[in-house]
Amino acid sequence: KSKNNMLHIVTALYRPKLLKKIYESLPDEQDITWHIGVSVEAEDSLSYIPNNIRVHPYIINCEDKESWTKRQVCLEHVTDGYYCFVDDDTIFHDQLYQEYKLLRSSDYKGMAIGGQVNKDGTRRLKPAIPMFCQIDIGNVICHHSANEHIKFPSKLKNVPSARDYEYWRDVYKFYNSKALLINKPISVYNNLR
Numbered sequence: 001k002s003k004n005n006m007l008h009i010v011t012a013l014y015r016p017k018l019l020k021k022i023y024e025s026l027p028d029e030q031d032i033t034w035h036i037g038v039s040v041e042a043e044d045s046l047s048y049i050p051n052n053i054r055v056h057p058y059i060i061n062c063e064d065k066e067s068w069t070k071r072q073v074c075l076e077h078v079t080d081g082y083y084c085f086v087d088d089d090t091i092f093h094d095q096l097y098q099e100y101k102l103l104r105s106s107d108y109k110g111m112a113i114g115g116q117v118n119k120d121g122t123r124r125l126k127p128a129i130p131m132f133c134q135i136d137i138g139n140v141i142c143h144h145s146a147n148e149h150i151k152f153p154s155k156l157k158n159v160p161s162a163r164d165y166e167y168w169r170d171v172y173k174f175y176n177s178k179a180l181l182i183n184k185p186i187s188v189y190n191n192l193r
Contacts, residue, residue: 016045037070114186
């Protein structure tokens with residue numbers, strides 16, 4: 001497997017005690033890189049981060065509440081393959097890895113949107129093009145080509161805040177308003193809360 005086809009998982013760290021559970025949910029595969037954004041205010045949480053060659057923590061000069069800054073710094077390290085977001089209050093859904101492998105084998109360049117389930121397994125989101133309150137940060141796998149062009153929003157254009165939606169909407173526009181819809185759940189919502 002070439003290095004340039006990684007699945008990059010981005011986590012903005014806010015709840016360090018849950019990291020071990022997330023780590024245990026990741027497939028034990030060499031083509032996964034886990035990027036974790038840590039605020040300089042929470043540097044002591046590094047003790048929770050698994051010491052593994054696949055895990056890359058970044059200490060970021062931002063307030064702990066700035067999840068968008070943490071995500072953007074992690075994204076700056078994604079220069080190949082595909083990426084997805086796993087928030088620190090949920091676990092990795094194994095179907096996402098299966099779908100990533102399919103995208104990689106077909107050399108798909110775009111965004112793929114899957115379903116999302118609640119932690120009891122009931123459906124939370126069906127796959128749909130990015131719409132307000134109908135998309136989560138976690139139910140998308142994206143090719144890295146959007147990443148050079150689209151920044152994670154720090155200032156919000158909409159109220160109520162919907163940074164996830166604004167980000168994925170911009171990525172969707174970058175790919176000429178096209179997305180692959182995967183009719184399977186690829187993420188779990190707030191699984192660890």
